[in-house]
Amino acid sequence: MRQSQLFTKTRREAPSDEVSKNAQLLIRAGYVHKEMAGVYSYLPLGRRVLTKIENIIRAEMDKIGGQELRMATLHPSEPWKQTGAWDGVDVLFKIQSRTEKEYALGQSEEEIVTPIAQQYAHSYKDLPIALYQIGQKYRDELRAKSGIMRGREFGMKDMYSFHTTQDDFDRYYEIVKEAYFKIYKRCNLDAKATEASGGSFSEKISYEFMVLTDAGEDDILYCDKCDYCANVEVAKNAEGDACPKCGQTKLQKAKAVEAGNVFDLGQKYPKAFGFTYKAEDGSDHYPIVGCYGMGTTRLMGTIVEVFADAKGIVWPEEVAPFRVHLIEITSDNADVHTEAAELYRELTSAGVEVLWDDRDARAGEKFADSDLIGIPLRIVVSEKTLAAGKFECVERVSGKVEHKSLSELIGRLTS
Amino acid sequence: MRQSQLFTKTRREAPSDEVSKNAQLLIRAGYVHKEMAGVYSYLPLGRRVLTKIENIIRAEMDKIGGQELRMATLHPSEPWKQTGAWDGVDVLFKIQSRTEKEYALGQSEEEIVTPIAQQYAHSYKDLPIALYQIGQKYRDELRAKSGIMRGREFGMKDMYSFHTTQDDFDRYYEIVKEAYFKIYKRCNLDAKATEASGGSFSEKISYEFMVLTDAGEDDILYCDKCDYCANVEVAKNAEGDACPKCGQTKLQKAKAVEAGNVFDLGQKYPKAFGFTYKAEDGSDHYPIVGCYGMGTTRLMGTIVEVFADAKGIVWPEEVAPFRVHLIEITSDNADVHTEAAELYRELTSAGVEVLWDDRDARAGEKFADSDLIGIPLRIVVSEKTLAAGKFECVERVSGKVEHKSLSELIGRLTS
Numbered sequence: 152m153r154q155s156q157l158f159t160k161t162r163r164e165a166p167s168d169e170v171s172k173n174a175q176l177l178i179r180a181g182y183v184h185k186e187m188a189g190v191y192s193y194l195p196l197g198r199r200v201l202t203k204i205e206n207i208i209r210a211e212m213d214k215i216g217g218q219e220l221r222m223a224t225l226h227p228s229e230p231w232k233q234t235g236a237w238d239g240v241d242v243l244f245k246i247q248s249r250t251e252k253e254y255a256l257g258q259s260e261e262e263i264v265t266p267i268a269q270q271y272a273h274s275y276k277d278l279p280i281a282l283y284q285i286g287q288k289y290r291d292e293l294r295a296k297s298g299i300m301r302g303r304e305f306g307m308k309d310m311y312s313f314h315t316t317q318d319d320f321d322r323y324y325e326i327v328k329e330a331y332f333k334i335y336k337r338c339n340l341d342a343k344a345t346e347a348s349g350g351s352f353s354e355k356i357s358y359e360f361m362v363l364t365d366a367g368e369d370d371i372l373y374c375d376k377c378d379y380c381a382n383v384e385v386a387k388n389a390e391g392d393a394c395p396k397c398g399q400t401k402l403q404k405a406k407a408v409e410a411g412n413v414f415d416l417g418q419k420y421p422k423a424f425g426f427t428y429k430a431e432d433g434s435d436h437y438p439i440v441g442c443y444g445m446g447t448t449r450l451m452g453t454i455v456e457v458f459a460d461a462k463g464i465v466w467p468e469e470v471a472p473f474r475v476h477l478i479e480i481t482s483d484n485a486d487v488h489t490e491a492a493e494l495y496r497e498l499t500s501a502g503v504e505v506l507w508d509d510r511d512a513r514a515g516e517k518f519a520d521s522d523l524i525g526i527p528l529r530i531v532v533s534e535k536t537l538a539a540g541k542f543e544c545v546e547r548v549s550g551k552v553e554h555k556s557l558s559e560l561i562g563r564l565t566s
Numbered sequence: 567m568r569q570s571q572l573f574t575k576t577r578r579e580a581p582s583d584e585v586s587k588n589a590q591l592l593i594r595a596g597y598v599h600k601e602m603a604g605v606y607s608y609l610p611l612g613r614r615v616l617t618k619i620e621n622i623i624r625a626e627m628d629k630i631g632g633q634e635l636r637m638a639t640l641h642p643s644e645p646w647k648q649t650g651a652w653d654g655v656d657v658l659f660k661i662q663s664r665t666e667k668e669y670a671l672g673q674s675e676e677e678i679v680t681p682i683a684q685q686y687a688h689s690y691k692d693l694p695i696a697l698y699q700i701g702q703k704y705r706d707e708l709r710a711k712s713g714i715m716r717g718r719e720f721g722m723k724d725m726y727s728f729h730t731t732q733d734d735f736d737r738y739y740e741i742v743k744e745a746y747f748k749i750y751k752r753c754n755l756d757a758k759a760t761e762a763s764g765g766s767f768s769e770k771i772s773y774e775f776m777v778l779t780d781a782g783e784d785d786i787l788y789c790d791k792c793d794y795c796a797n798v799e800v801a802k803n804a805e806g807d808a809c810p811k812c813g814q815t816k817l818q819k820a821k822a823v824e825a826g827n828v829f830d831l832g833q834k835y836p837k838a839f840g841f842t843y844k845a846e847d848g849s850d851h852y853p854i855v856g857c858y859g860m861g862t863t864r865l866m867g868t869i870v871e872v873f874a875d876a877k878g879i880v881w882p883e884e885v886a887p888f889r890v891h892l893i894e895i896t897s898d899n900a901d902v903h904t905e906a907a908e909l910y911r912e913l914t915s916a917g918v919e920v921l922w923d924d925r926d927a928r929a930g931e932k933f934a935d936s937d938l939i940g941i942p943l944r945i946v947v948s949e950k951t952l953a954a955g956k957f958e959c960v961e962r963v964s965g966k967v968e969h970k971s972l973s974e975l976i977g978r979l980t981s
Contacts, residue, residue, distance in 0.1 A: 304640040
């Protein structure tokens with residue numbers, strides 16, 4: 152895309168009421184627009200990042216047999232009343248319609264997905280099933296905070312699985328855990344799985360996926376010799392204790408963001424809806440249900456928090472809005488523009504996503520904007536690179552500079 | 567995908583309260599699940615169709631310079647109060663939060679997109695811009711009807727364009743009109759553009775895109791010799807009059823579905839928000855705004871209404887959930903299964919989307935399900951086709967039967 156066509160521009164200052172690093176940078180770079188506390192619109196650059204994150208999650212959920220659907224977000228009140236959540240969930244948005252009907256806005260979708268599964272799963276042969284969607288969620292938070300990381304409207308992948316036995320849920324949880332770790336890895340994030348309390352969702356155990364960052368709202372204890380990790384709230388140990396799992400070293404404490412969670416919901420929802428299946432011997436049983444959340448907008452905010460530096464955002468390659476930021480240094484020498492146009496054509500036809508800064512602006516402004524926007528590889532075309540016969544390539548994350556010919560570039564970017 | 571893995575099943579009967587053909591068939595075939603009047607969840611097959619429709623629209627909007635974003639759907643009340651729509655739009659859902667704040671649910675997004683454009687467009691050099699999104703809309707309809715075609719929650723593509731002059735809007739409207747016709751054509755729909763009243767949105771003229779079908783809620787007058795078409799509500803002529811445009815024949819009357827619309831919003835919204843741009847001579851002006859809607863779920867319902875036959879749904883190729891329905895006729899001869907598995911592998915690795923009916927069920931049941939689900943090409947693998955050395959291929963739309971070898975099939979499906 153030609154940057155002269157992009158309708159957003161960078162800004163020097165974020166709104167003064169915006170204290171989180173992720174929202175400040177995302178607003179300044181033109182990724183998001185704040186509508187009110189806890190609600191953001193995603194502008195073209197932000198929409199691109201969000202779509203990449205969603206596609207990573209979608210691919211990994213599909214690989215483990217997740218079937219994608221799109222459930223309603225405007226819910227009838229009846230299923231919420233049936234499970235007791237109409238009065239029990241304080242963040243539930245309720246709506247009174249003109250027709251005197253009451254509706255809820257989806258804050259999680261157990262009340263919708265359980266009757267859907269019930270419609271089709273009647274026998275043990277129909278189980279297990281895993282259903283997921285990627286879409287908007289709404290929560291009436293008393294206080295929205297942390298920029299795009301805790302909102303009143305936010306993007307989320309939510310998956311629900313239905314099993315005949317606890318063992319089968321446990322088996323599937325391990326599969327989902329591996330898929331979650333793959334997603335974090337593709338986002339360059341280092342995540343740890345903890346055990347934590349079930350919260351209001353469930354009496355049973357739940358699991359959280361934590362990413363270490365100072366912007367985190369949670370405190371965790373972890374061991375750097377093994378995979379032990381626990382939320383401080385439920386941990387039986389304290390900082391400095393020997394690791395209760397491997398014993399090799401002392402536990403460390405850190406701030407972390409919850410970037411995913413799993414709830415073992417047991418049979419609560421099937422019981423509320425009278426959802427049973429026939430076992431092989433003809434007897435009726437309630438399925439065991441698991442719920443697997445991952446906030447897409449929260450993941451985007453977490454990535455900004457973890458990788459940003461003093462100059463701006465630093466996107467990992469797989470989630471960046473573009474792979475290459477092509478900077479054309481405005482020049483009286485028409486060959487510079489011709490060369491930039493040619494490189495843009497070559498790269499895009501090789502399938503590389505390029506943001507081409509073809510604006511009539513000073514080099515310093517273009518570089519500062521490029522640092523703020525945070526695309527992984529910057530390629531500079533100028534009179535100097537023209538004379539040298541090679542393009543200047545700068546890695547955003549390291550600042551490392553290399554000089555490459557067109558064929559070397561294509562080779563690197565399409566390998 | 568293996569059909570034995572698909573969690574939905576077909577049903578003989580639709581819910582008795584569902585009178586529209588589109589919802590009856592979509593529910594019976596397992597595409598959608600009704601949550602309440604006017605609100606449906608989209609199950610895996612339905613989600614696939616919706617994604618295809620969205621991708622067609624996205625491609626055509628991108629081609630005409632539309633920049634995709636995702637605006638909030640939970641809106642602060644302030645911009646709605648600023649334009650007068652808080653009290654003026656009867657279908658606006660309003661929410662009272664725990665924090666005593668009032669919110670609206672997006673039923674259209676002029677109140678959100680105008681301040682976004684205002685943030686970035688300051689000069690005539692920044693215009694025109696065209697911003698679009700694909701997502702959920704909410705309307706507090708007194709009576710939801712026509713299945714997925716008029717809902718309280720529905721999917722929509724909405725685009726908004728900002729121009730310096732009326733001429734520039736008129737120029738861009740013609741471009742969007744062509745893009746809309748391309749979209750309908752890719753969905754196999756024959757659409758006509760009418761002039762209609764502006765409704766509550768605008769005092770100015772609006773345009774509607776009408777698709778002829780008996781399920782339509784509108785009556786139109788059209789000429790089959792030229793492109794004249796008008797909504798009966800605003801037409802100055804009557805059925806049987808000579809065409810006012812070409813005069814060659816008499817006007818005909820028909821039922822039609824509004825499958826898209828355009829509103830020339832003039833300067834209403836920029837005036838409400840004090841959004842001006844600097845012209846070349848330094849003077850300040852309000853931009854002219856256009857709004858271009860196209861319901862994605864409504865388009866899906868329209869396609870069902872237009873093409874369905876007595877046996878079930880008939881999807882046009884570009885929007886079908888799968889390209890091929892591979893029917894394996896259950897047999898004691900293990901070679902039938904091996905051959906079906908091999909064909910599935912070959913087709914999917916050639917990039918063809920295949921739903922493989924590998925269930926242990928009678929042939930008659932499989933064919934009836936296949937007719938109901940409506941995938942364009944059915945390929946049958948049975949002892950008979952094994953003996954013949956060719957696969958039986960049946961076109962859903964025509965019932966035409968052909969016999970083809972693997973290489974002939976691959977050739978046809980990947981050309």
